[in-house]
Amino acid sequence: MNPAVAALLAGLAVLAAVWLGYHINNVGKLRRWLARPQRSPVPEAGGSWDSVFALLYRHEREHTREKRRLVHLVVRSAQAGRALPDGVVILDGSNRVEWCNDRAESYLGIDRRVDAGGPIVNLVRDPEFVRYVEAGVFSEAVGLRPGRNPSLALSLKLIPYGQHRKLLLCRDVTQEEKVETMRRDFVANVSHELRTPLTVLSGFLETVQELDLDRERTHKYLGLMAGQASRMQRIIEDLLELSALESAPAPERDERVRIAPLLAHTRAQAEAISAGRHRISLQLEGDFDLAGAESELTSAFGNLAGNAVNYTPSGGEVRLVWKATGDGATFTVEDSGIGIAADQIPRLTERFYRVDRSRSRETGGTGLGLAIVKHALARHDARLEIESEPGKGSRFTAHFPARRVVRVEHTA
Numbered sequence: 001m002n003p004a005v006a007a008l009l010a011g012l013a014v015l016a017a018v019w020l021g022y023h024i025n026n027v028g029k030l031r032r033w034l035a036r037p038q039r040s041p042v043p044e045a046g047g048s049w050d051s052v053f054a055l056l057y058r059h060e061r062e063h064t065r066e067k068r069r070l071v072h073l074v075v076r077s078a079q080a081g082r083a084l085p086d087g088v089v090i091l092d093g094s095n096r097v098e099w100c101n102d103r104a105e106s107y108l109g110i111d112r113r114v115d116a117g118g119p120i121v122n123l124v125r126d127p128e129f130v131r132y133v134e135a136g137v138f139s140e141a142v143g144l145r146p147g148r149n150p151s152l153a154l155s156l157k158l159i160p161y162g163q164h165r166k167l168l169l170c171r172d173v174t175q176e177e178k179v180e181t182m183r184r185d186f187v188a189n190v191s192h193e194l195r196t197p198l199t200v201l202s203g204f205l206e207t208v209q210e211l212d213l214d215r216e217r218t219h220k221y222l223g224l225m226a227g228q229a230s231r232m233q234r235i236i237e238d239l240l241e242l243s244a245l246e247s248a249p250a251p252e253r254d255e256r257v258r259i260a261p262l263l264a265h266t267r268a269q270a271e272a273i274s275a276g277r278h279r280i281s282l283q284l285e286g287d288f289d290l291a292g293a294e295s296e297l298t299s300a301f302g303n304l305a306g307n308a309v310n311y312t313p314s315g316g317e318v319r320l321v322w323k324a325t326g327d328g329a330t331f332t333v334e335d336s337g338i339g340i341a342a343d344q345i346p347r348l349t350e351r352f353y354r355v356d357r358s359r360s361r362e363t364g365g366t367g368l369g370l371a372i373v374k375h376a377l378a379r380h381d382a383r384l385e386i387e388s389e390p391g392k393g394s395r396f397t398a399h400f401p402a403r404r405v406v407r408v409e410h411t412a
């Protein structure tokens with residue numbers, strides 16, 4: 001071979017080797033960088049590789065920024081999901097748990113770390129809920145009382161979204177259920193309480209209409225009818241009073257109620273009901289008035305004193321005591337009457353609750369008196385304490401906090 005050609009070829013071979021080496025080296029750098037792109041900066045290289053690495057670097061930066069944005073978005077969505085007041089479970093197409101918030105964990109007794117991937121019907125094993133999930137009709141919600149906490153009433157509703165996923169919403173409806181039961185009981189009670197006198201009244205009306213009664217009999221029946229009508233009227237008045245107490249805003253603390261004349265009135269009222277059958281005393285200890293609504297306090301105190309007279313046999317004693325205490329003031333009504341069994345005491349302030357219906361009816365009682373007392377006192381930040389011993393007597397005490405008690409200023 002011509003030596004000049006050979007030298008040229010050798011030169012070319014060296015050049016090709018250098019060129020190849022340069023590229024192999026850069027490919028190596030690229031490979032190493034691609035293996036862990038986040039850990040090291042984009043490698044430096046000259047020539048055409050520089051623009052490749054620059055492009056890669058830009059791409060990588062955009063990718064990292066987008067990833068960070070998405071991570072933030074996911075974290076924020078999860079935080080929002082956790083902050084929801086209701087329980088939320090995300091289910092996949094096979095009704096398996098993908099994620100749930102803290103509220104759902106506590107309502108349903110599941111753990112998103114352990115139970116993720118588990119079928120919801122295995123985790124919430126209530127037969128009605130299982131039927132609901134399997135039926136696939138989710139327009140209505142289904143009720144659930146968790147076995148671990150049966151006092152909790154839950155409403156569960158599945159909401160399909162996306163391709164095949166579902167959201168399971170769990171709402172605590174314990175309070176709503178309670179209110180609904182109370183409403184139903186209340187309507188039933190009112191109807192029952194009004195129906196009794198109405199039935200008696202209609203019976204008398206029929207008798208008076210159909211029988212040819214003499215004047216004396218007619219007069220007697222009309223009297224009995226008037227008694228039933230006034231009983232119905234009392235029930236309605238008491239109900240209206242209760243409803244006014246419930247709906248009006250609590251009385252301000254700047255209306256000053258003078259206690260001495262109010263209690264003198266309460267005592268006079270009790271004496272009128274007693275008609276001399278009881279010894280009734282009033283004791284005032286300390287010059288203190290109350291801040292609140294006079295009409296409500298008159299009604300509450302009058303109810304307590306009236307009960308003491310009504311549930312104390314003739315010859316008994318009723319004591320009314322107004323007293324300042326270290327942290328407020330108390331009004332106590334004490335009697336030596338029939339008393340109340342311990343298991344009845346917590347129920348006395350329920351509407352229409354009477355220990356002995358027939359006896360209470362004799363005294364014209366509607367069973368709403370103590371419900372009114374409780375409400376009126378609560379509106380004055382006061383609480384009612386009931387102590388009693390059957391056969392010995394009862395003590396009803398209204399405890400008023402210091403913020404409702406006003407010292408009487410005497411002017412010289």
Ligand SMILES: Nc1ncnc2c1ncn2[C@@H]1O[C@H](COP(=O)(O)OP(=O)(O)OP(=O)(O)O)[C@@H](O)[C@H]1O
Nearest residue numbers: 307308311339354355356360365366367368369370
């Ligand atoms: N001082 C008392 N001694 C014994 N039992 C009482 C006394 N006060 C209340 N009770 C019992 O509590 C029940 C509820 O009292 P409440 O005042 O609410 O109703 P009432 O007296 O029957 O009717 P009213 O609505 O006319 O007051 C009474 O029926 C009675 O059985």
Ligand SMILES: [Mg+2]
Nearest residue numbers: 307365369370
């Ligand atoms: Mg009463």
